[in-house]
Amino acid sequence: MKTRYSYGGDEHIFVEMDEEMSLDAFFKSLAMSNAARDAKIDGVREICPANASFQVRYDPEVIAPEDMMAKLKELEAKAENAEKRLETRIVEVPVFYQDPWTHDCVMRFRERHQDPSGTDLEYAARINGYPSVEAFIEAHHSQPWFVSMVGFVSGLPFLYQLVERDKQIEVPKYLKPRTDTPKQTVGYGGCFSCVYSVRGAGGYQMFGITPMTIFDADQKVSYLKDFMVFFKPGDIVKWKPIDRAEYDRILKAVEEGTYTPRIATVTFDLEEFNADMEGTNAKLMEALNDV
Template sequence: MKPSTQRDPRQAKPARYSAAGDEFLFVELSEAMNLEAFFRGVSITSRLAEREIPGVAEICPANASYQVRYDPDRLPLSRLIETLEQIDAEVLGQQVQRLETRVVEVPVLYNDPWTHETLMRFRDRHQDPSGTDLEYAARINGFASVDGFIEAHSASPWFVSMVGFVAGLPFMYQMVPRERQIEVPKYVRPRTDTPKQTVGYGGCFSCIYSVRGAGGYQMFGVTPMPIYDPSGSQPHIDDSMIYFRPGDIVKHRPVDRSEYDAMVAAAEAGRFRPKTAPFVFDLDEYREAPEAVARRVEEVLNEH
């Protein structure tokens, strides 16, 4: 992934640097999630990684911020901040706003029996105990039917803006104009159970639960695609054990039960291969014609 951005330094807010204990530095770029803040963060962290600075142990980009773990015996905090300020100034002065990344197709069985069984067990923790998560999400977003809501969720591409909460879980930001973004609140009280590889939603973010466990996001379906592999049995996941990276572009594709079952069998046999394609995302192009960019995402997947 090779990102570069352009921002007017006079308009960009200064980054806020906060020490977190003796080994971590938290850097906040914006109080709101937007593509500009995301591009700025992923560009800074990518450049920091490329420099391979002694003492930098780990770099964790997030939606509108990032965190760096460092060894204070090898790299003083003041020098780390000075380096990051220098990189930030370089990023803000870039003339091109492009991200060389990949598009990933994620098959989804919406309205599946496993998330349905789970959500019915936890209706007392939900805003609307009388319906399902999909029915609630469709209604509050003004869709006439669940099918219409599923079409909106699967038709648009999504940016992976960060990976975390639990190992391998991607948070995804919808690539549509702000007025068309789906928004659904989290459960009133978190569940104590969520099926593995559930496609969830909270606020303006979609996610995929990499493991079974507690959670508070609305549950829309499941994917047969393994995204976290501590066993090393999935050839599409490298030694990091985690498939997604910040900057990936995701396109959901609805599948039926028979196709889902076939993909699960392929994954269990170590034969699952996600459909991917290289992609160059241009922020200026997206601002001017988001629908055209969304069509191009689908086109490059169809070509592969």
């Protein structure tokens, strides 16, 4: 893994662990960005972590660019030896697959899609070698996902599938972005799933929708009163397929302030996961059964 350092204008340095996402790259990026934060370097204004990289904003009148670069490079050896273990949480996120709202949106923007004759789910199932949409949906929700980054728009999580590389689902983004995407759409682009935290433009394939609010700027939602954004990097997600009746029930509970997401505290150890992915995933998901 070759780390790449580059300047971004006069006030930023971009540090990229790898050109492709991997859990190894994520953990190294996390370790380096945490080390940079703990170092309390004079002049640092902001540290912004991403999937396999991070960016530092600094004041060049306080610290010279070459000195800032040197200090970041000194942290790499420390990151290489950092423990790849997280005390985190696993969250159950209900998903209404093949819902009417994303389906309507899918059909309104077919001319921007690789396959105008079908749906996003049909296309994703076919190019990933699944015999049916139902089999594809099963693959999407049967194993947990790792939140590697939150951003792009406020509160939107990027989720990386916790399976062997050759089993990961991959789908391209739309040929031309949509001008509309329903709020809380569960989407997919490249190797990442996501939840659209707000309604707006988008280019990811649309698979379903969740009734669980994940961003609330007014902090009126009961479980978002402490912080307006629900997800944070390192969270683990287990999708739970639901039907229309369950969707309506949960949505009503969210609106009434009585809904509490199912959450369990877990430890994620990267070495243990790499040694036994199936067993690790089973233990992670089992933790939700006790909630």
